[in-house]
Amino acid sequence: MGTTPSVGADSAAPARAGRREWTALGVLMLPLLLVSMDVSVLYFATPAISADLHPSGTQQLWIYDIYGFVLAGLLMTMGSLGDRIGRRKLLLTGAAAFGGASLLAAYADSAGTLIAARAVLGIGGATLMPSTMALVRTMFTDPGQRAKAIGLWSGVMTGGIALGSVMSGLLVEHFWWGSVFLVNLPAMTLLLLLGPVLLPESRDPNPGRFDWLSVPLSMAAVLPVIYGLKEIPSEGWHPLYVVSIAVGLLFAALFVRRQRTGASPLIPPALLKGHGFTPALVLNLIAALAMMGSAIFTTQYLQSVLGKSPLAAALWSLLPSVFIGFAGPVTAQLVQRGVNRGYVVAGGFAAMTAGFSMLAFLGTDSLWLALVGAGVLACGMVAITSQLVDLAMRSAPVERAGTASSLLETGTEFGGALGMAVLGSIGTAVYRHEMPASAPAGARESLGDALATAAHLPAGAGASLLTTARQAFTDGFQGAAIAGAVVVALAAAGAAVTLRRIEVRDEK
Template sequence: MTHSDAPSGASRSTGTHAAADLASPPAVDPAADLTSPPAAGRGAPDAPGPGPRAGRREWTALCVLMLPLLLVSMDVSVLYFAIPAIGADLHPTGTQQLWVFDVYGFVLAGLLMTMGSLGDRIGRRRLLLLGAAAFGGASLAAAYANSAETLIAARAVLGLGGATLMPSTMALVREMFRDAGERARAIGIWSGVMTGGIALGSVLSGLLVEHFWWGSVFLVNLPVMVLLLVLAPVLLPESRSPRKERFDLLSVPLSMAAVLPLVYGLKEIPSEGFHPLYVLSLAVGVIFAVLFVRRQRTATAPLVSPVLFRGRGFGPAVVLNLVASFAMMGSALFTTQYLQSVLGKSAIEAALWALLPSVLIGVAAPAATALVQRGVSRAGVVAAGFVVAAGGYGLLALAGTHSLWTVLAGAGVLASGIVTVMSQLTDLALASAPVERAGSASSLMETGQEFGGALGMAVLGSIGTAVYRHRMPAGAPAAARETLGGALAAAGRLPGRAGAEVVAAARDAFTAGMHAAALAAVVLLVAAAVYAVRKTGLRPGPARGASNHPPAAGPDTAETAPSGR
C-alpha cells in the first residue's frame, strides 16, 4: 500500500479525547443538545434566534477574512508539485525534504490552542494582523530561500502565522455575526473555503511551477496579506475578553508537548507501521496531554477554560468534528493514490480531477444552514451529513481498478456530507461558547480537526496496508509487497509480462485495501450519526444548574469588549 508515496504534507497533522475531560464535575453532559445553546446571559453563549443583523460592512469583512483562510488551507498542499524543483535547486537531504513538507503542519497544530487563547487576551484583530505580517514575511523568505535550512525555517514561521490566522478568523466571524441565521451562513462559507483551499493548493502549485519558478507558490501569499493588513483595521472589529487575565506560560509547552508527539506518531504510522519510536511518541503525547488537562483544571487562568465544556453542545461538537476530519483526510489518503497509481494519471491530472468533488462543497453548507433555519433540527442535519458521508465511502467500497467516476462520485458525496457536518458543528461550538472565549473555542475545534485528520490517515491507512500486504502474492518482490509505489518501481525492473503481473496484482490489492478501509469508515460514520441523534434526547433548555438570569460577573462570565463597530 503506498501510504509512503503520498506527500507527507498531505496530513493536516491533529481533537483529542483528553480535551473532553476539561469539564469540571458540576458540568452538564455537553452532548445534551445539538439543537439549541444554553440561555443567554452576560458572558453566556448566544441565545438561539434572531440577534442584531449584520450589514454590508460585516459581509465585506467576511470576504476579507476568507482570503487568509484560503491561503492557510492551501499551504497544506501547495508543495505537492513544487518539491521536485526545490530538490533540484536547493539539494536538500531526504530528511530535510521531509521537514520542508512537515514543519508547517507541526508548528500549526502545536500552536493553535496557544494562539486561540492569546487572541482572547490581546485582541483577535491584533493577533490576526500580527499573524498576517508573519505569514507575509515568511512567504517572502521562503520564495527566495537559498538553502534547505532557510526554507525549513520559513515554513516553520508560516506555520506560526497560520496558527494565529485560523482561530482569529473564526472568532471574528463569531463576533461580527450575532444573528444565529447569519452566523450559520457565515460559518458555512468559512467551512467551504477551508475545505476547498486544500484541494486548490495542489492545482495552483502545479500551474505556478509549470509557468514560473518554485518560489512563486509562496509569493502568491504576499498581495493577499498586504490587502488584509490594509483592510482589516478598517473593516474588522476588535474584540477581546475584558478581564486582564495573565497568560499561563506553563500551559504553552505542555500543550505543544502533548500535540506534537501525537501528531508525529499518527502521521508516521500509515507509512512506516507501528515502529517502537512512533508508539513511544504516542505514549509521550498522551502523558503530556494528561498533564495539560490537569493544569487546565487547576490553573487560575488556564489556557483552555473548563467553562467551555459546560456549554451544552460544545463537547460533542469537538468530538464529532474530530470524527468528520477523520473521515475526510482518511479518504484523501486513498483517492489521491488511486488516481495516480491505480489509474495512472499524472500528478497534475490527478489534482485537476480531484477538484471535481469540490463542486459539491459549495452547495452542502448553505443547504444545511437553510434546512436548520426552516425548522429541521440541527441533530438531524448533522446525522444526515454523516449518513451521506457514509454513502460516499460506500461508493469507494464498490470501486474497481478502472472506476474513475465511481471514485470521484464517492469523494464528492463524502465531501458534501462532511462539510455539512463541519459547518453545523462549528456553528454549534461557537454559539455554545461564551463570546470572550471564542478564540479558545475556535482553536479547540481546529486542533480537533488536526488530530482527526492524522488519526484518520493512521487508522484507515493501517487497515488498507494490512489488506494490501495480505492480498499481494508471496512470490512478488519484497518492495512490491510493502506499498503500491514499491510495486510500480519493482515492476519497472522486471521483464514485460512479469512486471505487468506485479502491477496488476498491486492495483488489485490496493483497491481491496481501500474497500476494507471504506467499510470501516462507514461503520464509524453511522455510529457518529446515531450518537448525534441519541445525545439530543433531552429537552432543549439551559445547562443543568444554570439560570436563565445573567450570572454575576466573574472570571468566566465577563462581557466581551466593545467591538468598535
C-alpha cells in the same frame, strides 16, 4: 450597513450584519483559503525545490511537514492569546508574519532557510485560523446569518486543501517553485489594508494572567501524537511511533491537570462543560478522521491505480469540490427552517456513509465512482462541520471565541492524523494480505514500492506485478472504506441521539 455589537452586549434582538460585515467576511476568507492551501501547496513544488536546494532526505521531510506540525502545536496557544490581546490584532500580526515568511520562502537559497520560513508560516497560520472564526462569531450576532457565514467558512476551509495542490502544479509548470509562496502576498496585503477598517476588535475583558507553562505543555501533548499517527500508515506500528504517541498522551495528561488546577488556564474547563460544546468537538474529530482517512487513498488511487499524472489527478480531484460550497449554506437553511440540528448532522454523517459505501465498490478502473464517492464524502463533511462549528461557537462564551475555535481546529488536526493512521493501517494490512508471497519483498510493502520494483523488471513481469499490486491496493481501499462507513454510520446515530435535544442560546 449593519453594526457589530460590543463583546458581551446583551440584546434580545441581535443586530443583523450588513454590507460591512459581509465584505469583512470576504476579506477573512482570503487568509483562511491560503492557510488551508499551504497544507498541500508543496505537492508539485517538491521536485523543483530538491533540484535547486539539494536538501537531505531529512531536510526534505521537514520542508514538507514543519508547517503542519507548528500549526497544530500552536493553535490552542494562539486561540487563547487572541482572546487576551484582541483577535483583530493577532490576525493582523499573523498576516504580517505570514506574508513576510512567504517572501522569505519564495527566495530561500538553502534548505535550512526554507525550513525556517515554513515554520514561521505555521506560526502565522496558527494565528489566522482561530482568529478568523472568532471574528465571525463576534461580527455575526444574528444566528441565521452566522450559520450561513460559518457554512461559507467551512466550504472555503475544505476546498482550499484541494485547490492548493492544483495551484502548485500550475505555477510550477509556468514559473519557478518560489511562485507558490508569492501568491500569498496580495491576499495578506489586502487583509493588512482593509482589516483595520472592516474588522471589529474584540477580546476577553477579564482575561487573567497568561499561563506560559501551558504553552510548551500543549505543544508537547499535540506534536508527538500527531507525528506518530502520521508516520504509522507508511512505516507501520514501529516502536518509535508508538512511544511518540505514548509520550504525547503523557504530556496531554499533564496539560489537562494544569488546566484543571491552574488559576488562569489556557483552556478553561468550564468551556468544555458548555451545553453542546463537547459533543460538537468529538463529532467534528470523527468527521475529520473519516475525511482525511479517505483522502490518502483517493489521491493514490487516481495516480497509482488509474495512472493519472500528479497534475491531472489534482485537477480531477477538484471536480467534487464544485459542490462543497453549497453544502454549508444549504444545511444552514434546513436548520433555519426548523429541521432539528441533530438530524441535520446525522444526515451529513449519513452522506459520508453513502460516500464510503460507493468507494467500497471501486474497481481498478472506476474514475467516476471514485470522484462521486469523494464528492459525497466532502459535502457530508462540510454539512457536518458547518453545523458543529456553529453549535460549538454558540455554546462558548463570546470572550472565549478564539479559544473555542482553536480547540475545534486542534481536534480536526487530531482527527485527520488518526484517520490516516487507522484507515491507512487497515488498507495497508489488506494490501499486504492480498499480495502473493511470490511477489518481490519490496512490492509487498506498498503500492509505491510495487511501482518502483516493477520499473526494474522485464516488461511482462513488471506489467503482471502492477496488475496484482493495483488490485491489492483497490482491495485495501475497499476495506478502509467499509471501516470508514461503519465509523460514520455509528457517528450518525450518535449525533441524532446527543444533539437532537440540545437547544443552545448564544452565550454572552
